[in-house]
Amino acid sequence: MRKHKSDKTIALMVLILMAVSLVIVYAIGGRVAQAENAATGKHYSDTYFFFHHVVAIAMSVAALVIGYKVKYDFLAKYAKSFFWIAAGMCLMVTILGRMNVGLVTCDEGACRSFYIPIVSIGFAPVELLKISIALYSSYLVCSRRESGELGSASFWVPYATMFGVTALLVGAFQKDLGSTVVIAMMMFCMAWVGGVPIKYFAAALGVFAIIGAFLIMTAEHRMQRLTGWESGDNYHVENSLISFGTGGLLGVGLGNSIQSSGYLPESLTDSIFSIIGETWGFIGTTLVIIAFAVLLFRIMRVSERADSGDKSLFCVAVFAWLISHVIMNIGGMLGIIPMKGITLPFLSYGGTSMMFAAFAVGMVIQISGWTKRTNIDENTSSRWGQRGTRYAGSGRRS
Amino acid sequence: MESQRWRYFCLKFGLLAVVFVFLAKLFLVQIVDHDRYVREANSMRVKQYELLAKRGEVYFSDGKGVTPAIMNERTWTIFVDPNFIIKNAGTSGVLEKEKVQEKLIELLGDKISVQWPDVWGNEESMYVEVAKNVDYKTVAAIKEANLRGVGRKETSRRVYPAGRVGAQLLGFINAEGVGSGVEGALSERLAGKNGLLKTVTDVNEIPLSVGDENIEIPAKNGESIVLTIDANIQRNVDRILERAVTDSKGGIRAASALVMQPTTGKIWAMSNYPTYNPEEYWKESDPNVYVNRTAETPYEPASVCKPFTYAAAINEGKLNPDERYYNAGSTVVDDRTISNARSGNPLAKGSITFREALDNSYNTGSIEVLRKMGDGTNITKAARTTLYNYLYDRFGLGQKTGFELNEAKGSIISPDDPSGEGNAVRYANMTFGQGMNLTMLQVAAGFSSLINGGDYYQPTVIAGNYNNGKLEPTEQKASLRKTVSTGTSAEMRKMLQEVRSVNGGKNDLAGFRVGVKTGTAETLDQYGNYTSKKTNASALGFGGENNDDALPQYVVMVRLDGETLLWGAQNAVPVFTEISNYMLQYLRLQPK
Numbered sequence: 004m005r006k007h008k009s010d011k012t013i014a015l016m017v018l019i020l021m022a023v024s025l026v027i028v029y030a031i032g033g034r035v036a037q038a039e040n041a042a043t044g045k046h047y048s049d050t051y052f053f054f055h056h057v058v059a060i061a062m063s064v065a066a067l068v069i070g071y072k073v074k075y076d077f078l079a080k081y082a083k084s085f086f087w088i089a090a091g092m093c094l095m096v097t098i099l100g101r102m103n104v105g106l107v108t109c110d111e112g113a114c115r116s117f118y119i120p121i122v123s124i125g126f127a128p129v130e131l132l133k134i135s136i137a138l139y140s141s142y143l144v145c146s147r148r149e150s151g152e153l154g155s156a157s158f159w160v161p162y163a164t165m166f167g168v169t170a171l172l173v174g175a176f177q178k179d180l181g182s183t184v185v186i187a188m189m190m191f192c193m194a195w196v197g198g199v200p201i202k203y204f205a206a207a208l209g210v211f212a213i214i215g216a217f218l219i220m221t222a223e224h225r226m227q228r229l230t231g232w233e234s235g236d237n238y239h240v241e242n243s244l245i246s247f248g249t250g251g252l253l254g255v256g257l258g259n260s261i262q263s264s265g266y267l268p269e270s271l272t273d274s275i276f277s278i279i280g281e282t283w284g285f286i287g288t289t290l291v292i293i294a295f296a297v298l299l300f301r302i303m304r305v306s307e308r309a310d311s312g313d314k315s316l317f318c319v320a321v322f323a324w325l326i327s328h329v330i331m332n333i334g335g336m337l338g339i340i341p342m343k344g345i346t347l348p349f350l351s352y353g354g355t356s357m358m359f360a361a362f363a364v365g366m367v368i369q370i371s372g373w374t375k376r377t378n379i380d381e382n383t384s385s386r387w388g389q390r391g392t393r394y395a396g397s398g399r400r401s
Numbered sequence: 402m403e404s405q406r407w408r409y410f411c412l413k414f415g416l417l418a419v420v421f422v423f424l425a426k427l428f429l430v431q432i433v434d435h436d437r438y439v440r441e442a443n444s445m446r447v448k449q450y451e452l453l454a455k456r457g458e459v460y461f462s463d464g465k466g467v468t469p470a471i472m473n474e475r476t477w478t479i480f481v482d483p484n485f486i487i488k489n490a491g492t493s494g495v496l497e498k499e500k501v502q503e504k505l506i507e508l509l510g511d512k513i514s515v516q517w518p519d520v521w522g523n524e525e526s527m528y529v530e531v532a533k534n535v536d537y538k539t540v541a542a543i544k545e546a547n548l549r550g551v552g553r554k555e556t557s558r559r560v561y562p563a564g565r566v567g568a569q570l571l572g573f574i575n576a577e578g579v580g581s582g583v584e585g586a587l588s589e590r591l592a593g594k595n596g597l598l599k600t601v602t603d604v605n606e607i608p609l610s611v612g613d614e615n616i617e618i619p620a621k622n623g624e625s626i627v628l629t630i631d632a633n634i635q636r637n638v639d640r641i642l643e644r645a646v647t648d649s650k651g652g653i654r655a656a657s658a659l660v661m662q663p664t665t666g667k668i669w670a671m672s673n674y675p676t677y678n679p680e681e682y683w684k685e686s687d688p689n690v691y692v693n694r695t696a697e698t699p700y701e702p703a704s705v706c707k708p709f710t711y712a713a714a715i716n717e718g719k720l721n722p723d724e725r726y727y728n729a730g731s732t733v734v735d736d737r738t739i740s741n742a743r744s745g746n747p748l749a750k751g752s753i754t755f756r757e758a759l760d761n762s763y764n765t766g767s768i769e770v771l772r773k774m775g776d777g778t779n780i781t782k783a784a785r786t787t788l789y790n791y792l793y794d795r796f797g798l799g800q801k802t803g804f805e806l807n808e809a810k811g812s813i814i815s816p817d818d819p820s821g822e823g824n825a826v827r828y829a830n831m832t833f834g835q836g837m838n839l840t841m842l843q844v845a846a847g848f849s850s851l852i853n854g855g856d857y858y859q860p861t862v863i864a865g866n867y868n869n870g871k872l873e874p875t876e877q878k879a880s881l882r883k884t885v886s887t888g889t890s891a892e893m894r895k896m897l898q899e900v901r902s903v904n905g906g907k908n909d910l911a912g913f914r915v916g917v918k919t920g921t922a923e924t925l926d927q928y929g930n931y932t933s934k935k936t937n938a939s940a941l942g943f944g945g946e947n948n949d950d951a952l953p954q955y956v957v958m959v960r961l962d963g964e965t966l967l968w969g970a971q972n973a974v975p976v977f978t979e980i981s982n983y984m985l986q987y988l989r990l991q992p993k
Contacts, residue, residue: 034603041605196408245445247430248438259611261446265604285431289424296420303413307406322412330419337426 009071010305010371016298017067017364020349021060021357023291027278028056028352031263031270038265052271052352059354063361070365075314078366079142085135086165092117092128093172113178116355129173129182130359133189136165137320137363140190144197145312153199163210166190170214175221181343185327187211192323193316196306239274242267243336246277247288254284271352273344277336291350295329302364305371314370321363328360448606452596457623459571459583459591460867461563461632464987467872468632470571471584474560476534477553479509479543483520484527486550495549505531505551508542534558559584561679567635569673569693570628570806570862573682581691582679583628583862586806593623625867629667634660637983642674645961645976653972655962658980659695659841663849663943663956665877666858668804671695696804699811699838700960703920704742704762704969705941706834706844708893709798711759712851713791714770716889722755722896732765734780734829739764742921760900762919767832780825785816788828795884796847797857798839804860813837834920844941845958847884852894852916852943853952854887856880894943894953901942905974909944910985912992914953917942917977919969936963940973944981947993955984 033049040047078085099107100114108118108125116127140162147158166187174183195204246262249255260281263270270278280288299322306318328348335342346356430438459471481501489495496504498521506513512532520529533556535543540553561571572582580588599616600608608615642656660670673694677685685691692698714720730750731740741763758766768780775784792798792813799813814837816823830836842860850857858880865874885893897916901909909915920939923931938961943953959976961967985992 038603038605041603041607192412196405196412198405198408244430245438245442247427248434249442250431251435251439252432255611261442261601261603261609261611264609266446280427280431285427288427288431292420292423292427296416299416300413303409303416307409319412326416326419333423337423337430339422339426 006372007374008372009368010301013298013301013305013364013368013371014067016294016301017349017361018064019294020291020298021063023279024275024350024352025053025056025060026257027275027282027350028271029053030258030282031260031278032056034260034264035270038263042265056352059352059357062354063349063357066358067361067365067368070362071369072365073369075317075366075369079138079313082135082138082142085131086139089128089132089135090168090172093132093177096128097172097176115177115179125354127355129177129179130355132169132173133182133186133324134359134363136169136186137189137193137317137324140165140193141313141316141320144193144199144316148198148312153197154203158199159203162190162194181331181345184331184343185324185345188327189320189323192319196319197312197316239268239342240336240338243274243277244338246274247280247337250281250284250287252284252286254280254282254287257282269344272346273332273342273351274336275350275352276333276347279350292333295325298364299326299329301371302367305367308374309370310373310375314373318367318370321367324363325360446601448600448602448608450598450600452598452618452620454593454595454620455622456557456559457591457593457625458867459587460625460627461567461630461635462627462864463632467627467867469562470567470628470630470632472560472562473557476536476556476558477540478530478556479505479532479535479540480528480530480552480554481505481520482527482550482552483523483529484525487521487524489550501548501551504546504548505543508539508546509535512539559680563632563636565676565678566632566639567630567671568676568679569691570630570635570671571679572691572693573679575683581807582693583626583806587626587863590626591623594621596620627864627867627872628862629662629669629864630671630862631669634984634987635670635672637987638670638672638980639674639676641976641979641983642672643676646674649972652963652965653961653967654964655694656976657694657698657841657960658976659845659958660980660984661845661849661860661956663853663953664856664858666846666849666860667864668860668862669955671862693806694841694960695958696806696808696840696842699809699840700937701835701837701922701924702839702841702844702939702941702960703834703922703937704764705848705918705920705939705958706792706798706839707759707762707767707832708851708897708918709792709796709847710767710770710788710832711755711896712885712889712893713788714774715892716791716885717774717787719773720755720770722759722892725752725754726758726766726769727751728753728758728763728765730765732768732829734768734826735824737826737829739768739829741765756896756899759896759918760903762833762900764833768829771828771832780828782816785823785825785828788831789813789815789823791884792831792837792847795857795882796843796850798843798847799837800843802842802846802860804842805863808842809840811838811840811843813839835922841958841960845956848941848943848958849956850880850884850890852890852897852956855883855885855890857882857884897942904970905978908975908978908982910982910992912947913944913985913990914947915942915944915981916953917974919974921967921969933966934964936965936967937961938963938967938969938971938973940969940977942977942981944985944990946990954988954990955981957981957984 032052036047036049036051039045096107096114096117100109106117107114108116115129116125118125143158143161147153152158169186170183173179242262246267260278262281263278267274267277279291302318302322306315309315309318325348328345331343331345332347334340346353348360349357456473458469458473460467461470486495486498486501490497502517509532512535514533515529515531520531543551543553570582572580572584574580574584574588578588597616597618601611601615602608638658638660642658646653646656656674658670658672661668671693675690677690711720728750731738755766755770771780771784771788772778774787775781793800799811801808801810814823814827827836846860859878863875865872894916897918898914901915901917904917904919906915918941922937923933924935924937926932940959943956945951945953957977957980959973961973
C-alpha cells in the first residue's frame with residue numbers, strides 16, 4: 004500500500020462535463036425563463052438559471068474537494084448512522100409532504116426534497132441515502148466476504164433490509180422508481196464484484212420480480228410509464244428526438260436552440276443532453292458519451308487497484324450509481340427505454356444530485372491515491388494502468 | 402481473484418455495450434434521420450401568418466373636399482371554446498356552460514348567430530363563432546365579464562356613413578369577394594395585397610429571431626379612392642327619385658338618373674330607386690335593387706336620341722333646321738307605316754320646319770332627316786352608314802364607354818349586319834331612339850359631346866386617390882374624339898333650348914340656359930310585342946349660364962320605368978326640372 008498521485012483524469016472529466024453544463028445553461032437559460040414565464044406567469048429573469056447554476060457548480064466542486072480530502076475510513080465508520088439519518092430524512096419528507104406544512108417540494112403527489120425558502124436551497128435526502136448505502140454496503144460485503152459469510156443470513160438480512168427500507172421510503176413513499184433502480188443497481192454491482200455466488204443472484208432476481216411487480220401496480224404513473232408511454236412522455240420523447248435530429252452532425256450552434264423555447268420539457272434538467280445534441284450535433288453527443296465512458300472506466304480502474312476491499316467496492320457503487328443515471332437519462336431521451344425523470348450527472352441543472360455525485364467522485368479520487376501493487380505479477384492478464392512500470396505496454400515492444 | 406476479474410469484465414463490457422448502443426442510436430437520429438427531423442421540427446415550429454392588407458376606403462367628392470362613402474370599422478367576432486368550458490367548468494373561475502350561455506345572451510342579444518345546441522354539441526370543438534360584427538362597447542362589456550373560455554377576434558367591416566346614398570353605385574362585397582358597384586369593380590385596387598410572415602416560433606407561438614426559415618413580406622394596403630360622385634348631388638338626386646316614385650303611387654316602378662359634367666366626363670351622380678342598405682345588403686330579397694341601372698341596364702331610350710340624328714345630318718351639311726317638310730302624321734318606310742307618337746296636336750299635319758318637328762318630337766321629322774342623309778327620298782345604305790357612323794363610332798352608342806364600373810354594352814345594329822336587320826325600317830326607328838338598346842351612361846356621354854362643342858370625354862367616376870388626408874387627383878383625360886363641329890353643337894344647343902321652352906321651360910330658374918329632349922318608349926312584353934302597359938319615360942338635357950361663350954355645365958338624364966303609360970314630357974320632365982334647378986343653384990351659376 005502506498006500513496007501516490009491521484010487520478011487526475013477523473014477530475015478532468017467531471018470538470019469538463021460541468022463546464023459543458025454551464026455553457027449550455029448560459030445559452031438556453033434566458034429562453035427557458037421566457038417560456039416558463041409565459042406558461043406559468045412566473046417572473047424568472049433571463050440570467051436566473053445561469054447564476055443559480057454557477058452557485059450549484061461551485062458547491063459541487065467544493066463537494067468534490069471535500070470528498071477528496073475527508074478520510075474514507077472516517078466516513079466509513081459512520082456509514083450505518085448516515086444510512087439511518089438519510090432514511091429518517093426520507094421519511095420526514097414524506098410526512099411533511101403529507102401534512103402539507105411547506106418546507107418540502109412536491110410534484111404531482113411525489114414529495115422528494117426539502118426546500119428552505121429563504122435561501123431557496125433544495126435538498127433531496129435520497130442522494131444522501133445513495134452515498135450512505137454505497138459506504139455501508141461496501142463495508143458489509145467486504146467484511147462478510149473475509150469471514151466467508153456471503154451466503155449466510157448475517158450478510159443477506161442487513162443487505163436485504165437496507166434495500167427494503169429504500170424500496171419502501173423511496174420507491175413507495177416518494178414514488179421515485181428511478182432512484183430505487185439506481186440503488187438496486189449499486190447494491191447489485193457491489194454484490195456482484197464482491198463475489199456473492201451466482202445462485203444467490205437468481206434468488207434475488209425472483210424477489211425483485213415480485214416486489215417490482217407490486218410497486219409498479221401500486222403507483223399508476225409507474226404503470227403508465229412501463230406500459231403505455233403516457234401522453235406527456237410521448238410528447239417529451241418526440242421533442243427530445245427532434246432536438247437530437249435537428250442537431251445533425253455539427254448542431255445548430257450555441258444560442259440557436261429552438262427546442263429549449265418551451266417545446267422540450269425540462270430542457271435544463273432531465274433533457275439537457277437533448278439540448279446538447281441540438282446545439283453541438285452528433286459530434287457533441289459523442290464527445291459527452293466518451294467523457295462519461297472515460298470517467299466510468301477510470302472509476303473501475305481505481306476500484307480494481309484500490310488498497311482495500313471496501314474502497315474497491317465503494318468505487319463499484321459509484322460506477323453503478325453514475326452509469327444507471329446515464330443509462331436511464333440518455334436511454335429515456337433517445338426513446339430506447341421509458342423515461343424515468345432522472346438527472347444526468349454533472350450536466351443537469353440542479354443542486355443536490357450534482358453535489359452528492361461530485362462528493363462521491365471526490366472520494367473515488369481520494370481512493371485512487373492509494374493502490375495495492377501485490378496483485379500485479381507476471382500472470383496478470385490485464386495491463387491496465389501499468390504504464391511507466393517495468394512491464395512495458397505492447398506499443399513499446401520493439 | 403480470477404473470479405473477481407471476470408466479474409469486473411462483465412461490468413466493463415456492459416459499459417461498452419451501453420456506449421455502443423447510445424452512439425448507434427444517436428447516429429441514426431442525428432445523421433441518418435436528420436432531414437426527417439428537420440422537416441418534422443419545421444412543421445411544428447414554423448408558423449405562417451397572413452399579414453392582412455387594409456382595404457382601401459372610398460370617398461365622395463363634395464364640392465370642397467371629400468366625404469366618406471365606405472369606411473372600415475373595427476369589429477369583433479366572439480367565439481367560445483366548448484371543450485375548455487365543459488372540461489373545466491366549476492374550477493378556477495370557469496362557469497358552467499349554461500351560465501356562459503346566459504351571460505352571452507344577456508350581453509350580445511340578437512347579435513348571436515348560432516343555435517346553442519350546435520355550440521355545445523361537439524365537446525371536442527375548441528372554436529365556435531357565436532357572434533360577428535360586434536361593436537367595441539359590447540366587446541368591452543364581455544371583456545369586463547371575464548368569461549373564461551370565451552374569446553374575441555378583431556375583424557373589420559365596411560360601413561357606409563352616408564347610409565343608402567348611392568347604394569347601387571357604391572355596391573358591396575360579400576365574404577367570397579364577389580361584389581357590385583365600386584366595391585366589386587374596383588375591388589382589386591381597394592383590396593391591396595396581403596403579406597406573409599413565416600417565422601420560427603416558441604411553444605407559445607411567439608416568433609423567435611433564430612433559424613433561417615424566417616420570411617416577412619409586408620402587406621400592401623389597398624388604395625383609398627375618391628369618386629367624382631358629389632355627395633350632395635347624389636344625395637339630392639336620390640331623394641328626388643324616391644319622391645317621384647313614392648308620389649306616383651305605383652305608376653312609376655323604378656327611377657334612375659345620371660348627372661355629369663359634359664366638359665370632362667366626370668359623373669356627379671348615378672342614382673337608382675328603389676334602393677337598399679348596403680351595410681345590410683343580405684337582408685334584401687330582390688337582387689334587382691343592387692343593380693346600377695344607369696350603366697348596367699340598357700333600354701330603348703326613344704326620342705331622347707333624336708338630337709343625335711339631327712346633329713349627324715347638320716354636321717354632314719345635309720340639314721338646315723329651318724327647312725320645311727310636310728308632316729303627314731305618319732310616313733311609310735318600306736312595308737311599314739310609322740306614326741308620330743303625339744296626335745291631336747294642332748301641328749299634327751302640314752308643312753313645318755325641322756325645328757318644329759324636334760320641338761314636338763315628330764317621328765316623321767327624324768325619319769325625313771335620315772332620308773336627307775341619303776338621296777333625299779329614300780333611306781339609302783349611305784344614309785344608314787352615315788347614321789351608324791355617328792351613333793356608334795362618334796357618340797359611342799351601343800358600345801362600352803370604358804368607365805371604371807360595371808356597364809352593359811347594349812346593342813346597335815350596323816347596316817352591314819349579315820342578318821339584314823340593319824334595314825331601312827330599323828334605321829327609321831333608330832332615328833327616334835328605338836330599335837337599339839343603350840345605357841343611360843352611353844346616351845348621356847354621347848349627348849355631352851353633342852352640346853359641349855363636339856368633344857367626346859370618356860365618362861369617369863374616379864377623381865383620384867386619398868392618401869394621408871390629401872386628394873391626389875388622377876390625371877384628367879383629354880377628349881377622345883371629335884363627334885360634331887362646334888357649329889353643329891351650338892346649333893343643337895339652340896334647338897334643344899327651344900324644345901325646353903315648350904317642355905317645362907317655364908319652371909326653370911330665370912336667367913339660365915336649359916335644353917331638354919324627352920322620350921317615351923313602349924317596352925317589349927313577355928311575348929315580344931310592344932305594349933303601352935309598361936313604358937319608359939326619359940328626359941335628357943343640359944343647363945348652364947346664359948352666356949354665348951359658356952358651355953353647358955351639367956347634363957342630366959332621367960329614366961322612369963312605368964307600370965302604366967308614362968310620358969317623357971309629363972312624367973320625366975318634372976323630375977329633370979327639379980334636378981336641373983338644384984344643379985343651377987348647387988353649382989352657383991350666375992343668372993343673367
